[in-house]
Amino acid sequence: MKEMMIILVGSILVNNFVLSKFMGICPFLGVSKKLDSAVGMSVAVTFVMAMATAVTYPIQRGILDRFNMGYLQTIVFILVIAALVQLVEIVLKKYIPPLYRSLGIYLPLITTNCAVLGVTILNIDEEYTFLQSMVNALGAGLGFMLAMVLFCGVRSRMDESKNIPEHFRGLPITLIAASIVSVAFMGFSGVVEGLFH
Amino acid sequence: MTPIIIAVVTVAAIGLIAGIILTLASHFMAIKVDEKVVKVRECLPGANCGACGYAGCDEYAEKVAGGFAKTTLCVPGGQKCAADIAEALGVEAGEVKELRGMVRCCGTTGKDSMVYDYQGVKTCAACHSFYQGRRSCSYGCLGYGDCVSVCKFNAISIENGVAKIDPDLCTGCGACAKICPKHLIYMIPKKSHICVACSSHNKGAQTRKLCTSGCIGCMKCQKTCKHGAISVDQNLAVVDPSLCVNCGECVEVCPVGCIKIFA
Numbered sequence: 286m287k288e289m290m291i292i293l294v295g296s297i298l299v300n301n302f303v304l305s306k307f308m309g310i311c312p313f314l315g316v317s318k319k320l321d322s323a324v325g326m327s328v329a330v331t332f333v334m335a336m337a338t339a340v341t342y343p344i345q346r347g348i349l350d351r352f353n354m355g356y357l358q359t360i361v362f363i364l365v366i367a368a369l370v371q372l373v374e375i376v377l378k379k380y381i382p383p384l385y386r387s388l389g390i391y392l393p394l395i396t397t398n399c400a401v402l403g404v405t406i407l408n409i410d411e412e413y414t415f416l417q418s419m420v421n422a423l424g425a426g427l428g429f430m431l432a433m434v435l436f437c438g439v440r441s442r443m444d445e446s447k448n449i450p451e452h453f454r455g456l457p458i459t460l461i462a463a464s465i466v467s468v469a470f471m472g473f474s475g476v477v478e479g480l481f482h
Numbered sequence: 483m484t485p486i487i488i489a490v491v492t493v494a495a496i497g498l499i500a501g502i503i504l505t506l507a508s509h510f511m512a513i514k515v516d517e518k519v520v521k522v523r524e525c526l527p528g529a530n531c532g533a534c535g536y537a538g539c540d541e542y543a544e545k546v547a548g549g550f551a552k553t554t555l556c557v558p559g560g561q562k563c564a565a566d567i568a569e570a571l572g573v574e575a576g577e578v579k580e581l582r583g584m585v586r587c588c589g590t591t592g593k594d595s596m597v598y599d600y601q602g603v604k605t606c607a608a609c610h611s612f613y614q615g616r617r618s619c620s621y622g623c624l625g626y627g628d629c630v631s632v633c634k635f636n637a638i639s640i641e642n643g644v645a646k647i648d649p650d651l652c653t654g655c656g657a658c659a660k661i662c663p664k665h666l667i668y669m670i671p672k673k674s675h676i677c678v679a680c681s682s683h684n685k686g687a688q689t690r691k692l693c694t695s696g697c698i699g700c701m702k703c704q705k706t707c708k709h710g711a712i713s714v715d716q717n718l719a720v721v722d723p724s725l726c727v728n729c730g731e732c733v734e735v736c737p738v739g740c741i742k743i744f745a
Binding site (some may be wrong): 344348352354356357360361367368371372375376378379380445448 | 489492493496499500501503504507508511513579603604
């Protein structure tokens with residue numbers, strides 16, 4: 286249990302996918318303008334991360350490892366995740382229309398998101414068990430949501446501000462703000478050791 | 483050579499399996515889309531404004547096709563849209579109440595004073611939460627344009643500190659009326675042209691102190707109107723669009739000039 290908590294807190298705060306590992310920057314900058322779309326995107330990412338981990342882990346252990354084909358990992362994972370997202374979309378459309386509608390366009394958008402691929406590959410690299418992988422995927426998704434919501438607040442403040450120099454307006458100041466938020470997250474390094482040891 | 487063949491075969495096999503699963507899934511879990519819904523959806527403007535009372539054009543199309551909603555609820559689409567839907571469904575078209583938004587404030591910059599220097603977030607809702615806004619008249623337009631940002635048709639602009647609605651672009655969806663924290667925007671029938679551009683319920687003397695063009699409730703317009711379309715209620719004249727014939731006599735007698743003819 287302690288180990289799970291370490292993985293969960295670690296993946297949310299210390300190894301935050303967006304702000305520490307710099308994965309999934311595209312949706313982080315693209316969809317963080319409005320709070321509701323930021324939350325929608327994050328929920329979809331969390332969902333797909335968990336599903337992708339659940340599917341890729343057995344494939345890695347059952348097929349790739351057994352037949353010594355670790356070099357196929359990236360391409361097989363991309364293929365499987367893309368197919369999986371399509372399948373999930375069809376199933377949701379049929380059986381849970383409200384969820385399908387609320388996830389909306391975000392579901393197909395994250396089919397080949399590097400954060401999703403990243404979490405599945407990292408789970409293998411870290412040699413987690415299946416359960417640990419799932420916890421890590423969940424933590425990564427929640428960390429993504431935390432980063433999105435935080436940055437959404439920063440951005441709405443920035444958009445209101447009239448004091449930004451003309452040449453920094455728009456994307457430049459957004460990138461600078463993202464880097465400052467990222468620097469702030471560096472303060473979490475070591476938190477896990479302090480909490481659980 | 484062999485590793486390449488193994489790799490290609492493996493990836494191809496996994497791709498094939500995924501493809502088969504997807505094909506089967508899309509076959510067995512296909513949703514029958516009602517042809518009527520598609521047809522109705524094509525008639526709608528697609529603005530997703532919510533004026534019909536449903537959460538967007540898709541849902542409205544579904545309800546209309548299912549017979550749960552009237553064909554005349556789409557305000558932006560107007561009469562033509564209702565006729566198109568009726569034709570697509572093979573029912574008789576009803577009459578659409580075409581509306582337009584009207585800003586009931588004409589207190590442009592300089593007509594009243596500012597109570598405090600507002601430095602916060604530049605939205606009406608935020609400004610309104612501080613002592614009902616920065617203007618001396620607590621009924622007046624705050625001019626930060628919450629209505630402008632909510633309008634999907636770019637029909638609203640802020641001119642001299644007061645929102646102005648372009649009648650040609652306004653579709654009558656009513657989104658601005660819902661968002662305005664002062665409830666200044668009223669939806670009236672499209673053919674009405676006369677409106678009292680003031681919402682102040684303050685007593686005449688006080689209104690006079692606060693704003694040079696506020697309605698002081700002097701009853702002149704009510705006495706002048708031959709059609710009984712204008713009445714003063716709680717110190718504020720209100721035009722009843724169902725009785726008003728757009729003659730414009732009230733406009734001439736108004737001492738403060740807050741009854742206006744809108745194009």
